[in-house]
Amino acid sequence: MLGVMKTYRTEQFVKCFLLVTLTLLSPWLAAAERPNIVFILADDHRWDALGVMGHPFIDTPNLDRIAAEGVLFENAFVTSSLCSPSRASFLTGLYPQRHGVQNNFTPWDNANVTFFEPLKEAGYSTAFIGKWHMPGGIPELRGVDDFITFDHMGGQGAYYDTPFIANGERLVVGESPLPGVELSGYITEDLTELSLAWIEQHRDKPFALYLSHKAVHLPMTPSSGWEGRYDDEPVQLPPEADSWLAFADGNFKHFLWDPLEAKMRDYAETAAAMDEQIGRILTLLDELDLADNTVLIYAGDNGYLWGEHRLIDKRWSYEESIRIPFLLRYPRRLVEPGRRHSSMVLNLDLAPTLLELAGVAPPQAMQGKSLVPIIDGDDSPVRDAWIYKYFEDFPYPVPDQTALRTERYKLVDYKRGRRDELFDLSEDPQEQNNLIDEPRLAAQVKDMRARLMSMTARIEQGKTP
Amino acid sequence: MRRDSYPVAFTLLVAVLATLAYDYAWRLGAPLWLRNGTGLLLFSCIMLSPLWVYPIGRVLGAPLGRAVRLALVLPVVWHLKEMLVATTIFGLGPGLYTGLQGPYLFYYGLSFGAMGVGHLLLGLFAGAGLGISAWRAPLFLLPVLALGSLEGLGFALFNYDLLVFQGFLAGYNALFGG
DSSP: OHHHHHHHHHHHHHHHHHHHHHHHHHHHHHHHHSOEEEEEEESSOOTTOSGGGTOSSOOOHHHHHHHHHSEEETTEEOSSOSHHHHHHHHHHSOOHHHHOOOSSSSOOOTTSOOTHHHHHHTTOEEEEEEOOOOSSOOOOOTTOSEEEEOOGGGGTOOSBOOOOEETTEEOOTTOOSSTTOOOOSBHHHHHHHHHHHHHHHTTTSOEEEEEEOOTTSTTOOOOTTTTTTTTTSOOOOOTTOOTTGGGSGGGGGGOOOSOHHHHHHHHHHHHHHHHHHHHHHHHHHHHTTOGGGEEEEEEESSOOEESGGGOEESOSSSHHHHBOOEEEEOTTTOSSTTEEEOSOEEGGGHHHHHHHHTTOOOOTTOOSOOOHHHHTTOOOOSOSEEEEEEOOOTTSSOOOEEEEEESSEEEEEESSSSOOEEEETTTOTTOOOOOTTOGGGHHHHHHHHHHHHHHHHHHHTTOOO | OOGGGHHHHHHHHHHHHHHHHHHHGGGGTOOHHHHHHHHHHHHHHHHHHHHHHHHHHHHTTOOHHHHHHHHTHHHHHHHHHHHHHHHHHHOHHHHHHHTTSHHHHHHHHHHHHHHHHHHHHHHHHHHHHHTOOGGGGGGGGHHHHHHHHHHHHHHHHHSOOOSSSHHHHHHHHHHHOO
């Protein structure tokens, strides 16, 4: 009897001990399970300017590798094709109508909740390194441990010799925000160096790094090693484009001011130079044995028109402008690496996705949808329609416009200055035939207009449309 | 039509035809070299017409003031076209205000500069017969120098871009509450 009692007590003790130990260790264990996050954002990198997307000459072996080891979202879009609104959507999971950054002049409202805040509360080390470029100056971003950015050239930064601002402290040109990190002066390399050092410093606990490149934005300056590499590559312009398009009509206000083919080569070289630097991030993650448990996402902040519709720049709701590259790698969890997913995903899906992967509940206000089911192998459509919005951005000669994009159709409602448009994307992916006055599609147009209005109203009310 | 108007009338006609070809020839499958050629012709008319309209006008009998006015016809037509397009996008007031943006002002400066080059060439090679002094040619550079100085001083003293974006947009905000 005594022996039985003793055994019982020992069991009870062991159970209690295990319970207490587990309770004490649970935050640490949970944190250890949480994936690291590396989000790399490029500027103006259009969706098809990648080797893996079949571009005729751009070398992007590292982005191609992310696609091969991850999932490539073939139909990824931004809800507003302009740097500042798009960046705010990535951060907040909100449409521009809600986060308030409507163009490059409406200020960032620091009451906005970014994905950094819940991550920080969950124990992550966090950093934003690179281009912030939202109106209203550099905020004190909540949830970010290390905020290394710049406001040089109105926040655009320069490809060479951009002075950094590190956690609010202004540094001089060449001065490194992180001790021991030597800067080359070329911004893509410098942002990479800083990111590498930061990852090394924070490798021991879950980290979330947002690396925000200036590349491949104008003036599209490649690093010296890439300069001129594509000079002999033949460039195929869209049928409606010509070499002088950057000077025509209002296009000169974008200050491209070069024959289109020359600038397209610069763009390609700048993208390849960036890809090379992204390769260094991949290598470091491999070397530190972190790759398996790191969610790595690469995206562009908007697309870029290279003469399609006789336009350059972004802003418009045409496909070349609103489509972005969006690649996600997460070896530990991703089902069927190398997959291509074709349903429509948006920039504002990033934040809820990252939070769900980190085991954190996304704020209710977020309007994006988590892409975790896709990572887990569910290829069901994420949505069947979404709303694009471009707010007037004086003096750029692009009309205020709202569009409803479905899998098959796109309806563009211009505030003024242009006839509304309807395109059947399955028949006319280049959007050359405006069907808005087609009698056989009158009911379709009516339905889409009604849906555009109701979805817009829901977005403005803060609901998920 | 007076003889001295022939150069500008001809240039306007060429510019209109070049515009049609440049904007629409791709729909007819015109080759790239042809479209590039018409584009070059069009931009030359827009950017450089004062270079020949002014001196030829003078040779054909236009006095200084009239030759300058003739040389400004195409720049003004293009500028009005730009503002007209802008009014369809931004509305009447802001659309017209776009016409004050630095690039357009510098464009007029460039137009006067082109006249100055024409004046210089006339003065050097045909000055005696027409009573034109090459020494006056630098006066045509005054508008672009004034604009450049204004913009340069803004940058140098206040790190402020007066004409192209910052000042221009401040004016827009003040006028239209943008």
